[in-house]
Amino acid sequence: MNLNDTIVACSTKIARQAISIIRLSGEQALEITNKIISKKLENNNKMQIRKIYDGNDIIDESLILTFVNGKSFTGENIVEIHCHGGILLTKKIISLLISYGARPALPGEFSQRAYLNGKINLIQAESINNLIDSKNELALKISAMNLEGKNNRALQEMKIKLIDIISKIQTSIDYPDYDDVEGSSAEEIKTDLQILKNDTLKILEVSKRFNILNHGINTLILGETNVGKSSLLNSLISEEKAIVTDFEGTTRDIVEGQLNFDNFTLNLIDTAGIRNTNDKVEQIGIEKSISLIESSNLILFVINKSKINYELYEKIKNKKHIVVLNKAELLNMNEIEDIKGKFNNIVAVSALNSDIKNLIQWIENEFDNGDLLEIEVPILSNSFHIEMFKNILKLLSNSEENINQGFTTDLINVDLYEILKIINNLLGIYDADEEVIDNIFRKYCLGK
Numbered sequence: 001m002n003l004n005d006t007i008v009a010c011s012t013k014i015a016r017q018a019i020s021i022i023r024l025s026g027e028q029a030l031e032i033t034n035k036i037i038s039k040k041l042e043n044n045n046k047m048q049i050r051k052i053y054d055g056n057d058i059i060d061e062s063l064i065l066t067f068v069n070g071k072s073f074t075g076e077n078i079v080e081i082h083c084h085g086g087i088l089l090t091k092k093i094i095s096l097l098i099s100y101g102a103r104p105a106l107p108g109e110f111s112q113r114a115y116l117n118g119k120i121n122l123i124q125a126e127s128i129n130n131l132i133d134s135k136n137e138l139a140l141k142i143s144a145m146n147l148e149g150k151n152n153r154a155l156q157e158m159k160i161k162l163i164d165i166i167s168k169i170q171t172s173i174d175y176p177d178y179d180d181v182e183g184s185s186a187e188e189i190k191t192d193l194q195i196l197k198n199d200t201l202k203i204l205e206v207s208k209r210f211n212i213l214n215h216g217i218n219t220l221i222l223g224e225t226n227v228g229k230s231s232l233l234n235s236l237i238s239e240e241k242a243i244v245t246d247f248e249g250t251t252r253d254i255v256e257g258q259l260n261f262d263n264f265t266l267n268l269i270d271t272a273g274i275r276n277t278n279d280k281v282e283q284i285g286i287e288k289s290i291s292l293i294e295s296s297n298l299i300l301f302v303i304n305k306s307k308i309n310y311e312l313y314e315k316i317k318n319k320k321h322i323v324v325l326n327k328a329e330l331l332n333m334n335e336i337e338d339i340k341g342k343f344n345n346i347v348a349v350s351a352l353n354s355d356i357k358n359l360i361q362w363i364e365n366e367f368d369n370g371d372l373l374e375i376e377v378p379i380l381s382n383s384f385h386i387e388m389f390k391n392i393l394k395l396l397s398n399s400e401e402n403i404n405q406g407f408t409t410d411l412i413n414v415d416l417y418e419i420l421k422i423i424n425n426l427l428g429i430y431d432a433d434e435e436v437i438d439n440i441f442r443k444y445c446l447g448k
Contacts, residue, residue: 003113006032007105008097010090017085022093024102025110029077030066035100036093037064041079045071052083054096060084074110075117121428123151126382130214138263138369139214142379151378152427158199158378159423165192166416169409186403189412193403197396199377204389206372207380212297213369214381216258216267220292222316223302224309228326231351232302233257233270238354264367266298293319298367300324300359305331305339322362326351385426392419 006026014020024033034040037050038058045067052060063082072078083093098104111128114120120128123146130143169189221229237257259266269292293299299321301313313323325339328348340346347358372379380386395415402412 002103003116005103006101007109007113008094008102009105009110010094011080012085014087014090015085016087020083020085020090022081022083022090022097023110024079024081024097025072025074025076025105025113026102027077028101029079030068032097032100032102033064033079033081036096041066043068045069052081052093052096054092059092060089070117073119074113075119076113115428118428120147121152122382122426123155123378123380123385124149126385130381134214135216135258135265136213136260136263138372139210139265141373142210142214143381145373146379146381151380154376154378155423155427158196159420159427161192161196161199162416162420162423165189165196166413166420169413169416173410173413186409189409190400190403193396193400197393197400200389200393200396203377203380204386204393206375206377207386207389209369210372210379211381211386213264213367213372216265217297217367218295219266219268219298219300220296221268221270221300221302222293222312223324224307224312227302227304227307228351229270229302232300232324232326232349232356233268235351235354235356236266236268261364261367263369266363269296290315298322298363302326303339305335308339308342320366321345322347322359324349324359329353329355388422388426392422395419 004027006024006028008022008024011021011023012019030041030043036052036054038053039050041048041050041064043066046065048064048066050062050064051058052062060083062084065078065080065082067073067078067080070076081093083089094104111120111125115122115125127143127146130139131147134140134143221233223229236259256270257268259268271292293316297320299316299319301316301321302324303309304325304327323343323346325336325346325348327350328336329350329352331339331348336348340348345362347362349356349359380389395418399412399415402415
């Protein structure tokens, strides 16, 4: 990969459609495009209509958008060709552009160039993917806010606190005559570090919540055979995905579905019914069902009047769960109330009749997550970024321990500078030392 190349790719799916958008980015974007059009593009930011030629043969008339002087997504010159959306035509135009000097873009290369040119940071880059892959309204809104830069502001505030701590320590090291700098004692530094540590823990906690709702809450439908697990799955997703019969052991393997709410998504997993059986295939399915308990975020433990497996309930009672009393249409109110008295979290449903509104209401109340829109901390959606913040937490804990052990402050600053590099990396900034020096002189007026 050469970042000086002019790259090209189709920004829309190559398919039979009304319009395809072909994007070029790089110093020669306009020059290369000029080789396939009838009249040269004006070197400014505007829309222009041009005929496109293959040699002497006209092949299309297209709307062309030009972005120059850094006014583009990547920070480079960009040309977008909005051509008619035939598969052959789109591929033909891309092929012509490549023949005149463009290179096919690698996956994600436009966003990579935007990051390297300071147009977006790592969190904003990840938010682009999240916008595309959003499964529910809340994930869409949070991804849009992160792309707009909400996380930037929160990270900048965290960075200001960190630079202030580093500056106090650095001042006492480099300028020992200034031994009365407010907040520079070991105990005061420990207090400041604890505040940063709490901020970091909050970021990790909120990010974990977002990632569960963004990728889907793994929801296990568990219970004995013939209690109506498959009927419940079909009723939840409103389609006949699982086979439903009166015979026990119909479901022998995992059947999955997905249910999207406004603020979260359920990844539904219907499992083999739990029972004693000599059928080897069914046994494998039952073992797989039991093994999924640990990795589940929510368990729908399905029972009916005649089948309540208390031994199985013991395995799941400490997990987030709800007991689903199915086939409620066969029971009277006294029978329903008697069973409800044996469990804390229980709702009665009739899955076969699609009467599951009580269950839907419980799930919505439990996993609303709307407060995430109001929380003023960075929300990380990339596992690598989360690991970076776990490293920040480790470095902060290490700094606290070093203070407790009586180590000198210059050793503590080694860890704090490492944290600053991590935050700057997320923000797309690299020169940490200059920022600290600037803060020392500006805030503490050294040398006037």
